[in-house]
Amino acid sequence: MNKPDGIPAPTVRRLSLYLRQLEAFLETNLRTVSSKQLGQALRITDAQVRKDLAHFGQFGQPGIGYAVEELIAKLRSILGTDRIWKVLLVGAGNLGRALLAYRGFDKKGFELAAVFDNDPEKIGRPFATGGDLVVRSMEELPAETERLEIQLGMLAVPAPIAQAVAERMIEAGIRGILNFAPVSLHVPAGVTVANVDMAVHLEQLSFSVGAGREKPE
Amino acid sequence: MNKPDGIPAPTVRRLSLYLRQLEAFLETNLRTVSSKQLGQALRITDAQVRKDLAHFGQFGQPGIGYAVEELIAKLRSILGTDRIWKVLLVGAGNLGRALLAYRGFDKKGFELAAVFDNDPEKIGRPFATGGDLVVRSMEELPAETERLEIQLGMLAVPAPIAQAVAERMIEAGIRGILNFAPVSLHVPAGVTVANVDMAVHLEQLSFSVGAGREKPE
DNA sequence: CTATGTGAACAGCTTCACAGCG
């Protein structure tokens, strides 16, 4: 429905934040917001908010602002989360299990549909206690991906094998990878990678906090 | 030793990536790298690599490149990870436990030194099986933070109380917060926040992958 | 001849400021 390209990456990131904040506003029964209100909540200028939204059409009312519920629907449509995305996970280790435990994406429109690992100890076993997912062998990845029509994958394997596993995922038809391995993946055009690396974030904090003084106190 | 400000945020983020890649290069016994090699591994232009490093001095040799081991040391010094940072965690739930499971930061110079929660069920209990950390009451946060000289904190509590908890952390002396709660924290100047939100990342993927066509196949 | 460091050109994102609409 909307153009994929031509949209600045920072804008897309902020769309998620707008959506999140609007959902919070809706909880408080707010029917309408101005770009200023929305911006203040997120520490963004009002002009920025309007520019971001303007990329996708004009859904504000001069003198009034934006209808919260309507804007939420619009943002979901733009982001593509007005439908359910099936997601697979490769790597059923601690980190992988943690991802499942963090039930944040269910209600965001993402559904964990399959789990894979190459450890014989794990294959065939239930992924999490109480869950209905069974860990499958890597050999089953292509068939299952196609059968379930999965397009997104989470990669939670050790760094040394991450690139190879990513390639198998892509070959199986995965078009977006959420990468938790601390390596830079090389992927062909048409495949998108998003990286989550806590070490990088902690180093940012270390830099910001530590740059001022050498010793605490 | 280095200026905190005047350095672009994107540069700081890349410094972490350089460090990570250099450590990988060192494993393969590479003694020297050019900005081109380093850039190719990370999908960054060579000019960008040089510009980033140039902010902090001149540690390359024309005709040769950069000494890997030396550059690693220099980057650690710049990022402030040439020493150990003690980190506290608030929120001993699934997500918090997951963070511990992800033993990635130990060797990056970060040490989980204390865990807090307000759930009476958890207080006084060991945080993780086998670990030596005991979950403490939120009341102990200020004293423990000061006693252990902790400056960084990870926030893994439910969204509705995240802002309030962040304020208690800051009051206790925390100067950098790694925020896992899906809200925008408002913090005073002098305090740095880094956000980790899987939903935001998944929405990016959804946008990139889904924007092209409406239906798969 | 190879690779750095850097001023200058370029590109892209953000902010400003205001016309226009409800």
Next chain:
DNA sequence: CGCTGTGAAGCTGTTCACATAG
């Protein structure tokens, strides 16, 4: 009036291209 939508201005970060060093 209040607030959106948007051209124009401003700014920040990236890329280019070359002088310089080994």
